[in-house]
Amino acid sequence: MPSLFGIAWKNIRRKRLRSLLTIIGIALSTWVLVSLLGFNQGYENSLNKDIDNLGFQVLLTAKGCPYEAATLMLKGGTGLKYMPQSIVDSVVANPQVDKVTPMLMHAVFDPNKGESGGITAFLGIDPTTYPKMKTYLEFQQGKWFDKPEALEAVFGYEAAELEQREIGNLYLLPEANVEVKVAGILKRSGTQDDGTIFLPIKTLQNVYKVNDKLTSIGIKVKKDTNLAAYEEQLYKLSDVQVVSMAQVKQTISNLVATARVMVMSIAIIAILIAMVGVMNTVLMSVLERWQEIGIMKSMGAMTSHIFKLIWFETILLTFVGGVIGSGMSWILAEVTDRLIRSVLPYSPTSALVQIDFLLVTKAIGIIMLIGLISGIYPAWKAAKIRPIEAIRSTDGEL
Amino acid sequence: MNKSKNPIIQAVDLKKVYIRGSEHIPAVDGITIEIKLGDYFAFVGPSGSGKTTLLHLLGCLDNPTDGTLKVANRTVYDKNKVMNERELTKLRRELFGYVFQKFYLIPTLTVRENILLPFAFYQKEESDKTANRLADLLGIGHRLNHLPKELSGGEMQRVAVARALINKPQILLADEPTGNLDSKRSKEISGIFKQLNQDEGITIILVTHNPLMAASAGKMVELKDGKLV
Numbered sequence: 001m002p003s004l005f006g007i008a009w010k011n012i013r014r015k016r017l018r019s020l021l022t023i024i025g026i027a028l029s030t031w032v033l034v035s036l037l038g039f040n041q042g043y044e045n046s047l048n049k050d051i052d053n054l055g056f057q058v059l060l061t062a063k064g065c066p067y068e069a070a071t072l073m074l075k076g077g078t079g080l081k082y083m084p085q086s087i088v089d090s091v092v093a094n095p096q097v098d099k100v101t102p103m104l105m106h107a108v109f110d111p112n113k114g115e116s117g118g119i120t121a122f123l124g125i126d127p128t129t130y131p132k133m134k135t136y137l138e139f140q141q142g143k144w145f146d147k148p149e150a151l152e153a154v155f156g157y158e159a160a161e162l163e164q165r166e167i168g169n170l171y172l173l174p175e176a177n178v179e180v181k182v183a184g185i186l187k188r189s190g191t192q193d194d195g196t197i198f199l200p201i202k203t204l205q206n207v208y209k210v211n212d213k214l215t216s217i218g219i220k221v222k223k224d225t226n227l228a229a230y231e232e233q234l235y236k237l238s239d240v241q242v243v244s245m246a247q248v249k250q251t252i253s254n255l256v257a258t259a260r261v262m263v264m265s266i267a268i269i270a271i272l273i274a275m276v277g278v279m280n281t282v283l284m285s286v287l288e289r290w291q292e293i294g295i296m297k298s299m300g301a302m303t304s305h306i307f308k309l310i311w312f313e314t315i316l317l318t319f320v321g322g323v324i325g326s327g328m329s330w331i332l333a334e335v336t337d338r339l340i341r342s343v344l345p346y347s348p349t350s351a352l353v354q355i356d357f358l359l360v361t362k363a364i365g366i367i368m369l370i371g372l373i374s375g376i377y378p379a380w381k382a383a384k385i386r387p388i389e390a391i392r393s394t395d396g397e398l
Numbered sequence: 399m400n401k402s403k404n405p406i407i408q409a410v411d412l413k414k415v416y417i418r419g420s421e422h423i424p425a426v427d428g429i430t431i432e433i434k435l436g437d438y439f440a441f442v443g444p445s446g447s448g449k450t451t452l453l454h455l456l457g458c459l460d461n462p463t464d465g466t467l468k469v470a471n472r473t474v475y476d477k478n479k480v481m482n483e484r485e486l487t488k489l490r491r492e493l494f495g496y497v498f499q500k501f502y503l504i505p506t507l508t509v510r511e512n513i514l515l516p517f518a519f520y521q522k523e524e525s526d527k528t529a530n531r532l533a534d535l536l537g538i539g540h541r542l543n544h545l546p547k548e549l550s551g552g553e554m555q556r557v558a559v560a561r562a563l564i565n566k567p568q569i570l571l572a573d574e575p576t577g578n579l580d581s582k583r584s585k586e587i588s589g590i591f592k593q594l595n596q597d598e599g600i601t602i603i604l605v606t607h608n609p610l611m612a613a614s615a616g617k618m619v620e621l622k623d624g625k626l627v
Binding site: 001002003004006007010011013014291292295296297298299300301302303305386387388391 | 454459460483484487488490491496498500502504505506507511514515516517518519520525526561565
């Protein structure tokens, strides 16, 4: 016995090309929608992860542009200017401070890098405090430095691959002509540390003659410390600027806000186009079947039956399109990630587009709701057909 | 055969006027007619005489402009009452089966599904059995799983007849049922109608230009300019 759903399904298959094109339209809209929702979710998570992986809540840098400082810091660098090492003592003196780690970023021109040379940056760290803050860092081979002034280096995973170094190899520090031994190679962490070459801070200061200078200090405060109040105290220190992680998040979020609005606008336009497409397809189908629908009403179909029949067709189209679009967005998440990354001023290291089952379910729900709304007019138009009008006419009229 | 003489349709001074701009065209002009259970009526007359309009009015597919129409003792239309669309739908389900010149089969459904189409809108028991019985009676039992495009014109009209009969109607209305068929198929359909009237006791009202079809009816009524001649 035929069911309304079965009749609707067979009708969609009647005009296959038209149905297929409509489904493609819905699928593309769903792809945009899911990717956008995945981006909104992924960017937030990824940024939080990057900032959490810094290991500290507050960064002190030498005075300069805070945006530049924030970007450099997330890219694995620190401030451009130096501050005196004595500031560390002032910071440690505060009882609210749990851990402190001084850092020195030093960049030099390496004539052997690439075809025509390039900049190599080294991060000088304190081997006693830095590993305690970056607890997620694990070694693939070796370990941190033996002594604070050891002529040793630890390579991030990618840095080791790029420089093709293994444990025990020597590495010539450019410009200084000093060789250091590779003491350890880190496992891949998915952060900027992967591309970093670490040296003991004292070694770096001695080799490049920047004694008693720092570029930044990472600070971790004790539990239950009022972070805002503590930052206020730090502002009193001269020649330094305070970069809090909350500020960094806010700054970067502001930078990408424009991109988000743009993508959201595109998604809304795509959805509106899909809505019009669905409405057009279903309305055309109703007009073509004007007489059939009239005959159904003469055979006992109520207004509600015809409304449901047309609505089922809309639901089927949007559901199939929604599922295909969601699948596409899942499969092509990496491509979308790269596309978005190419237009953003700053991108966190983890996946920008994070799509999960809940998100897909939500998106299909939204698309089906849009389909239902698009189906109202054609369904109402069909339900209002009087048998006699259909029998007399050859075609439906808008 | 049901030889009861209870009236099933009573029309008194029935009128249908079409308005085109300022012009009023009386398609049915004051027709009074009583149709009893088991009757077999054929409306004949030239094109534009109002026979199809009268069939639509008697079959509750269209509302009259004036007059009184009662079907199975229920008032469909008079000065004080006009049956609403919901009530009309129920009445059509219970009492009527319709056959049209153009068959109006759903091309995507099989013969069986087309016959059973009315039950997509309301359930009835033993519908499959009834469908098989009707298909056998109309000689299309071997075509149940075919699509309409695979049938001949005569077979398509038989499917339309089977669909009209699936709800066991008391009245079968047919508008030019042989209009698209050759003489051999017309004769077959004519025979089927006569059989349905005589053996199943179904009241039949048909509109036709076909003399053979009209001759098979028990009562032939001629219309001209919207009036009974």
